[in-house]
Amino acid sequence: MSFLWFLSNYRNPVTEALALGITEFGYQIIPIVFLAVIFWCFDKKTAYKAGFAFCISGLIVHGIIKIFVRIPRPWILDKDFTPVKKALKAATGFSFPSGHSQAATSIFGSFFTSCKIKWMKILCLIIPLLVGLSRMFLGVHTPKDVLCGIGMGVLSIVLVEYAYPYLEKGIGMKALLLPLICMVASVIGVIEGYYFFSKGIIDYINVKDCFQCVGASIGFCLGYYLETKRIHFQMPKSVSQGTIRVLVGLIILVALKVGLKLVTGENPFIACFSNLVLTFFITAGYPYLFEKIFKNRNGNAYEK
Template sequence: MTDFLTNDINIKIIKFIQSFSNPILDRFAELITMMGEEAFFILVIAILFWCVNKKFGYRLGFTLLSSMILNGAIKGTLKVPRVFGTEGIRTLRIETATGYSFPSGHTQGVTTFWTSVMSNLKRRWTYVVGIIIIILVGLSRIYLGVHRPVDVIGGIIFALIWVVVANKIFDYLEYSGNKEILLIFIIPIIIGLFVFKGHDYYTVSGTVTGFVIGYIIETKYIKFNEKASVLGNILKLILGIAVVLLIKVGLKKILPGYLISDFIRYVFIALWMTVGAPYLFKKLGIVASH
């Protein structure tokens, strides 16, 4: 299996794409690849959840986070090595390429994100923008020399499949009203902590765990209304993101440098986004009343 995923045709394609390299394309690829990174997803989901459409923010957050859990589990199982160090291939933005290679996490994340947007909003512009961004992010990972073409294709395929599955799960949750059933997902996630010893898996596991618990608490007890004035929405984002950064950086300095610390940090980030921030916004009176 590993031989198939690392065969010579992948290397030839990378070299061909990198044959067009120049400083402008380098910068463009680095900017594009950021659309598949953690900071982008946190900001967009925060805007959706706190300011635009809480219901869709929950669905998108669950779909994206669970897709990245799947990505981490597949990577940790197959253990396909990165292309780093291969003769004739240069690597840029290597700090974004953690863990194993197959499937591409950036590509799977951005495909999950935009496919979820397309399937739920069903607007023409979402299909055009989404497809273009998915293709560009996938190409950027190959151009930057951090992934093989097969990694990118794998990320797209797994994302497309998972969006269908996740939509079915969330449709059931909304129809049945039995949101507590999501707690079942935490069991295999926790078991995975003993199997997949990687930073990426621990951070996304913590995020999913906090998200699920926060989703249940918020929808049951807080019942946050995301509607607010323009000024109110700006204030929500400033306060909310500031605390996200405080938790992310502050807890990293306080907690010991173990993988479980990454898990704990991201549990708190997700709980803040789903419970802490909505509760604070209500208390401060910067949201509309039901």
């Protein structure tokens, strides 16, 4: 807590606004949009690797560790400490580990390992560190939370870098390693989360975070299988085609998210299904639309 108190001395409207902006790179919208754009228009393989790292680390952090150890937020640990109020909306659930740090590390760290452009590589390395620092500056996580979140992200990247070539080529039992980890972690998360929730040990916010990660992982894995086995979409042939693809995809994605949010209520299984639909749309639903339907209207729209 002493480090958080030290950082709080430098809070002012400008630094708080800067930290709030940086922390968004570890929240839902920016990482997912970044991943979707890379996947739809630039590099499927890198996006798949980042997606697996994001799902695995997210399941471990939100689906297993957070609701098992149940460490309170800093302002609960120290009643005299006050976080930045505007950061509280995204500071749901328990404190350890940091989900923002995990998300930023797993996604941007994955692109760091694959990117060939030096300035982008440096940026992908810096972003997770800045996100972690912003979480502490805003007073919603301790250094221990952030370090563990980053560590989970790094470990997931190492695992994916090792296992993805086997998955891609379908080599032996190792080809099942990544989907199997997602499946086992999802089952553990559902059982653990629902048990603690049904016993009143955790509230809806905590079980929702857990079930959302489970749904996102299931949707991603299903989408991966269908796209790699059945759809095989191609990258856009021009900047204009890529721009249209992204704009249309993001509009549909936002509409889906808003529509699903209206019907979720406080049911963890519906929250799970909602995220399943969103990740499945990104990885298979939308690729099917622009590869099979849009291409039929304009046969030379994409390269083959």
